[in-house]
Amino acid sequence: MKKSPAKKQALQRPKGTQDLYTPEISRWHHLEKTCQRIFTQYGYSEIRPPVFESTALFMRGVGETTDIVNKEMYTLASKTAEESDSNINTLTLRPEGTAGVVRAYIENGMSRWQKPVKLYYMGPMFRYERPQAGRQRQFHQIGIESFGIDSPAADAEVIFMAMQLFKHLGLRDLTLQINNIGTPACREQFKVTLKAKLANQLPQLCNDCKTRYETNPLRLLDCKMPSCQALLQTPEIQNFLAQDFTAEVEQKAFNQLLSLLDELEIAYYRNPTLVRGLDYYTRTVFEITSSSDALGAQNTICGGGRYNPLVETLGGPETPGIGWALGVERLLRLLPEIPLPPLDFYIATDCHARAFQLAERLYHQGFSAEVDLTEKPAGKQLEKASKRGAKQAILYFQDAVQARKIVCKTLSTGEQFSGSLDGFLEALQGTSVKSL
């Protein structure tokens, strides 16, 4: 039984992962059930794509310049030299859900389904990052995708559904941030102009921002460094940011969305610096954040947006789409604990087969019951019943079994029912344990 240091290490759970079990897992069940119910009501159906996909899918879908693809993917070692030569056959654990759903949409001919095609998914995602509060290497997302409709109504529905879901879950103090980032083409134009305007201040930017200036200038806008923020506060930059750089059609659609949100009385904060880190987003992007300090630094619990070019990028027919995903671990930090349901019956016995049959009849009536598996005297078995937290203890020992009798004791009060087995079961019919 001695554990050598080497063995001890080999048995450790990988960094940034979690073992989920007893009381905690019931909150997961609650969240999953609530989502399933609401999504189904809204006409969404579940899809379960594989947990790994070809590496190329994520490179093309999420974008080769993104952090996720660049440094956070778990790419599986190739089994053969042949495979390792090309990324086409290489496999990667999914870092996000949308790419796989889009691939499945294309591959299964869902473009021929009646529009909109509304899908939801739930499951683990994998990113190689330094873990911290609200961020793990294996984490879980629940997400939805709506394909085929490009109208502001589709955007509004998706956002409305998210807000309704959070309302049902009892979440408070959430902020919806929203922005229109236009098409890739107008974003390109915007980047060029922004870079030109900041060119003179380049030496004053923080080191991160100097890199961002080259790789992803949009990210520069939400740098938290005070010095960088100060540079952005100049009237020239502010005026530039205030004007919408997107094409007129997009502005019009976005304004329609905003008025739909107004009608729905969904409060939003229009954040012109809101940028998302995945390449596939176009037009509408949004985030839902919580001000709760239970979350640590990662306060975004839900994020999403429109991704009109994505289906085509991945080889399907031109199909607009919009969706979001929520972070399960983050969201659950905001939810209260769910107490475990108490055990209705604990059966103390020395006739196990008969006790199992008795338990079966109790299950049939909707009760929970456990049978003591030891050969110990009644006193010890009752002790277990108490410690287990059972409401009722049944004594069902040999002589009682033979006489078709039963003793049932309410552990909180010590009151005891004693009589025939059939009479006992009949009395239970349609009653709750409390009324015993």
Next chain:
RNA sequence: GCGGGUGUAGCCAAGUGGUUAAGGCCCCGGGUUGUGGUCCCGGUAUUCGUGGGUUCGAGCCCCAUCACUCGCCCCA
């Protein structure tokens, strides 16, 4: 990839250079040979994350390493 904090049993934890490493919870066994929760007794760390060093002597000091954790970056 970069920075801060922490490691003593399943959990909480005392211990800050000197004999066999407190205590509490949980768990297990017994007191009670067929009626519980309370109570009483007993048991569970050859060793302080791991390796090395200093010292007559190290859980305590030094070095390294690992793990966990918080933050940056980025994202859900």
